[in-house]
Amino acid sequence: MVTQDYGMTETLGPGLGMECINGNGMHLNENYYFELVDPVTKQPTNKNKGELVVSTIYNECYPIIRYCTSDIVEITNDPCPCGCHSPRIIKFLGRSDDMLKVKGVKIFVSQIEDFIFSHSIFNHQYEIVISRKDYKDTLTINIEYKEKLTAEIDKDLSEYTNIVEEEFKSKFGISSKINIVDIKSIKRSPGKVIRVRDLRKLKV
Numbered sequence: 221m222v223t224q225d226y227g228m229t230e231t232l233g234p235g236l237g238m239e240c241i242n243g244n245g246m247h248l249n250e251n252y253y254f255e256l257v258d259p260v261t262k263q264p265t266n267k268n269k270g271e272l273v274v275s276t277i278y279n280e281c282y283p284i285i286r287y288c289t290s291d292i293v294e295i296t297n298d299p300c301p302c303g304c305h306s307p308r309i310i311k312f313l314g315r316s317d318d319m320l321k322v323k324g325v326k327i328f329v330s331q332i333e334d335f336i337f338s339h340s341i342f343n344h345q346y347e348i349v350i351s352r353k354d355y356k357d358t359l360t361i362n363i364e365y366k367e368k369l370t371a372e373i374d375k376d377l378s379e380y381t382n383i384v385e386e387e388f389k390s391k392f393g394i395s396s397k398i399n400i401v402d403i404k405s406i407k408r409s410p411g412k413v414i415r416v417r418d419l420r421k422l423k424v
């Protein structure tokens with residue numbers, strides 16, 4: 221049987237959370253002290269979702285005090301048939317360093333990516349541009365079409381673009397401008413892929 225394990229280099233490897241044979245989430249290791257905080261304010265939250273913060277003096281020469289993991293998780297305290305009482309991580313919701321705040325709404329790049337990938341006409345290349353106009357945020361998403369655009373395809377795409385924009389708004393609660401662009405027209409960056417250009421800091 222394959223089970224999941226949760227850990228990170230900063231906490232000296234695996235073992236922060238381990239799944240039992242019931243396979244219903246990873247039991248948090250009681251050698252660590254865990255807290256959930258709001259990913260933006262970093263204030264403790266009493267909800268069962270938030271950014272996981274970990275502390276331990278288990279390793280005396282490498283104590284960790286309130287280390288923000290950037291992992292946003294959902295936790296449950298429901299009993300597990302294995303008899304272990306430690307809370308379990310049942311879902312990874314995203315990364316706090318992957319979160320955007322646009323028009324007052326928190327949205328994860330990974331959520332936008334899932335949305336884009338759910339449309340088979342798109343290539344898997346996209347770019348999110350956030351700007352500010354008249355003191356309001358604007359969200360533009362440039363997405364590559366799966367093949368070379370022709371005048372005929374372009375004509376059909378304008379209606380499809382409206383559908384995607386409507387779908388985006390109903391899913392995330394904010395409007396966006398969707399630009400379907402030609403394949404290979406979005407600039408590739410060497411090394412780590414840069415998906416977001418936030419121009420708000422440059423404009424008033």
Ligand SMILES: [Zn+2]
Pocket residue numbers: 239240241242247300301302303304
């Ligand atoms: Zn269990």
